[in-house]
Amino acid sequence: MRQHVVRVAVTAVLVALVLLAIPLAVAIRSSLYADQRDSLARAALAGAARVNPDYASGDPVELPAPAAGERLGLYDPALRLRAGSGPRTGDDPVRRSLHAVITRGETGGELVVAVPISHDEHVIGVVRASSEVAAVRSRVLMGWAALLGAAMLALTVAVLVARRQARALAAPLEDLSRHCRAVTEGDLTARARPSTVTEIDQVAHTHNNMLHSLSELLWHERDFTANASHQLRTPLTGLQLTLEAGLEQDDTRLRATLEEAVAATRRLHGTVEEVLRLAGAHGVAHPAAPDRQVGELLRDTEERWHGLFAQDGRRLDCSAADVPDDALVQGGPVAEILGVLLDNARTHGCGTVRVTARDLDDALALDVTDEGTPSAEPARIFMRGHKGGGTGTGIGLALARDLAVSLGGRLFLASGDPTTFTLLVPVRHDGSSGIRSVNVAPLPGGPATER
Structure with a gap:
């Protein structure tokens, strides 16, 4: 943000300087050239006032001393230099002044002002004042250099002020950002401090x-x-x-x-x-659930739920044919997940319900299948609170999937016809050094819900 504030301020100052400096530079040039022409005109007029009409008969002419860098000369109607300094033959401004007009011009690298001298309604001579254009150009360049220096000074001051203001504006935002990072890292006691903005x-x-x-x-x-x-x-x-x-x-x-x-x-x-x-109750310790053999877990599950399905005239079949006898899972959470899935199948499903355990080498898959179809859209079946038009609280499957995630596993709807929920959980073999974890991607659609 600091750089952004500085860039905005510097850009605004640059635009203002350009809009001001260009007209000012033009004004400096015009003013210096006009001042020099006015100075030459005054010198020529002063010289013309001191010329005696009898100079043509040999009367000496005393012209005033010109300013530094200027030349002053008297020319007769034949364009010959009679007094002072200047070209030996009168140039175009002198020639035009013989028509009784004051002439200003630029010729031969000089600024020239020619003033006619009249007597008895006749032009009897011309006073020519001139100075080098290069001298005026040098003064123009010096004026522009001074203008550029002033602009650079203004730009420097603007940058310093902008950086100070940027610090004043960015400091409270940076403090707020640090506060947010502290909150993200778990410090809920962090509070943003007041600022001057x-x-x-x-x-x-x-x-x-x-x-x-x-x-x-x-x-x-x-x-x-x-x-x-x-x-x-x-x-x-x-x-x-x-x-x-x-x-x-x-x-x-x-x-x-x-x-x-x-x-x-x-x-x-x-x-x-x-x-x-x-x-994760605050201040309440909960040890990890003990491991249980898969076959024993399925037998206990069938024993618990067989009577309930039988009361409804339905059949429950649990099998773990290809699962090794030494395969162990965390019994408590897995039993709770199976209980939620079987209750969901009993309430919302129909026909025979099958619980099948499959060994995936690095994981265990538990499939819970009934002969019904989901009443909710597959894209919404994993939304917490969505009941799919049936009864229930819309929490059961969400709780089951959260339990699966807490084990490092995954619960998802594998098929909609027939309805099949699959639970993937880490498995450990009796006597092994550790649990072979399941590498699964997060489920889409958020937490789950009943059908």
């Missing part, structure tokens, strides 16, 4: 207010997440302890129900942990 202060004030509002919103969300963590964990733990205590009672009629309730509370507890881990 009202408009920039207004921008900084608005920016500070916006940042304050955003900071308050973020802290409220973090506090809500921490509060939800505390308030949900406590009753869930109490409910789980109560159900486990009920299992210790010797009542075979309630044991199956209590075991199912305990399993449901454990799953709910795991869901809360995964949601809080994804949200």
Whole structure:
């Protein structure tokens, strides 16, 4: 910005100098030439006043002393030089002055003024005053040099003033830019300082207010997440302890129900942990989910969801034929994602639902397929809050995909007929040194939603 301000100021000064200097240079030249011609005219008139009409009969002529650089001479009607200095024979201005007119002209590199001398209505001679054109031209060049020096001085002052003003204007903007970079790097306490420029202060004030509002919103969300963590964990733990205590009672009629309730509370507890881990709750520690074998994970998933699909007269089929037995994934997040996809298929899909695990060497692909088709446009199915004309909150698939991204994986709609969602997750083999991560591109269309 500083360079831009300086360029604008210098350009404006240059335009002003050009518009002023050119007419002024022309005026200097015209004025100096006119002054020299006037000086010659005065000298010639002074000489003509001192010439006696009897000079033709031999009376001596005393012309006034000319100024430095000038010549003054008296010519008779025969164009002969009779007194003073000048060419021996009168030139064209002298010849024209014999017609009783004052003549001004330029000839032979000289400025010439010729004044006629009259007696008894007859021209009896001509006084010629002259000076070198080069002398006048030298004075013109000196005047132009002085003008150029003044212009350069004005330009220098303009550059200095422009640079100072540029610093005054750019400093608060640079400070605002540094403040924005600090905010980008995570410092939400940074605030732009006031300056001497009202408009920039207004921008900084608005920016500070916006940042304050955003900071308050973020802290409220973090506090809500921490509060939800505390308030949900406590009753869930109490409910789980109560159900486990009920299992210790010797009542075979309630044991199956209590075991199912305990399993449901454990799953709910795991869901809360995964949601809080994804949200990154402030001040709440969440360890990484333990690894589980893929086959075991699919068996638990089928056991959990088989009865619900059977109640609807539908079939659930889970298979992992080509997946090695030692393939491990993070059980908690993957189970939550599969739960969201199966609930989505149960609510919005139809027919048999198949969960198929495929080994991709460096990753694991989990396909969830039903016999329906998406009710929403493929381009909008991954928009948070879009329900596609059905029921639901429009959050489930968005949450599932966020969980997949937090694992370093990817969730996307692989096919629309039949509906197939594919989950790609990193896989680790039991005994290996680390997880082979999935190299996937970001999904288009933003967060997901139910069909």
